[in-house]
Amino acid sequence: MRLPADNPVFCAVDTNSVEAADHLAHRLAGRVGGLKLGLEFFAAAGPDGIRRVATHGVPIFLDLKLHDIPNTVAGAVRAVVPLGPAFVTLHAAGGRAMMQAAAEAARSEAARLHRPRPRLLGVTVLTSLDDDDLRAMGRDEPVAQQVDRLAHLALDAGLDGLVCAATEIAHLRRRFGREPTLMVPGIRPAWSGADDQKRVTTPAEAMAAGADFLVIGRPITRATDPADAARRVREELVAN
Numbered sequence: 284m285r286l287p288a289d290n291p292v293f294c295a296v297d298t299n300s301v302e303a304a305d306h307l308a309h310r311l312a313g314r315v316g317g318l319k320l321g322l323e324f325f326a327a328a329g330p331d332g333i334r335r336v337a338t339h340g341v342p343i344f345l346d347l348k349l350h351d352i353p354n355t356v357a358g359a360v361r362a363v364v365p366l367g368p369a370f371v372t373l374h375a376a377g378g379r380a381m382m383q384a385a386a387e388a389a390r391s392e393a394a395r396l397h398r399p400r401p402r403l404l405g406v407t408v409l410t411s412l413d414d415d416d417l418r419a420m421g422r423d424e425p426v427a428q429q430v431d432r433l434a435h436l437a438l439d440a441g442l443d444g445l446v447c448a449a450t451e452i453a454h455l456r457r458r459f460g461r462e463p464t465l466m467v468p469g470i471r472p473a474w475s476g477a478d479d480q481k482r483v484t485t486p487a488e489a490m491a492a493g494a495d496f497l498v499i500g501r502p503i504t505r506a507t508d509p510a511d512a513a514r515r516v517r518e519e520l521v522a523n
């Protein structure tokens with residue numbers, strides 16, 4: 284797998300336009316550790332859109348948040364392996380068998396195609412949900428306990444790591460050690476605004492807390508000069 288050796292930043296390219304994503308990939312190749320493409324882009328542009336972005340040689344984090352029966356999720360993982368994503372996400376709430384099937388599918392399909400294996404990251408509780416939302420779904424534990432429970436399930440089922448909020452990093456490192464990959468969104472460089480993020484952490488704070496990778500979207504994608512914004516993020520990281 285081509286993992287960013289010295290740049291932990293995955294830029295979130297939240298668009299449904301192949302042209303816009305292609306343009307950003309061109310500007311940002313070599314300036315960020317990778318690009319995060321999500322469900323919106325995949326629904327609009329499909330595997331061809333991913334292939335086009337990948338031609339710029341930048342590692343891809345395919346944020347599909349898969350959640351279905353084990354057979355279907357395994358099939359979806361097998362189908363994306365040829366696209367060569369560095370990371371793929373799935374919902375830990377899909378359960379142990381689903382995650383085990385996904386991990387086995389990633390391993391066996393990558394071996395069959397002689398391709399690098401995508402790293403699978405579990406999503407625990409969406410930050411759009413609070414304790415009341417969970418109760419309405421019959422899940423009575425508070426968010427923090429659900430995060431802990433689902434993180435344990437995901438890692439025990441063989442996933443490589445987790446997507447987590449910066450506020451969860453310290454707890455997850457204490458509980459699960461250095462091994463799991465932690466990918467952290469909700470990051471804002473010191474010089475940028477918060478947009479609609481309620482709680483933000485700077486890149487340096489998140490890395491110091493134990494993040495492996497940072498997801499940063501709008502501070503880079505909406506900057507007048509995205510390449511320069513990526514450079515400033517990097518500078519801020521190196522300086523700290």
Ligand code: C5P
Nearest residue numbers: 295297410468469480498499500501502
């Ligand atoms: O533009 P911004 O940096 O806020 O984008 C962050 C990216 O990370 C978006 O793609 C968003 O969907 C994703 N994300 C997030 N917070 C989470 C989980 C994912 O902002 N808790």
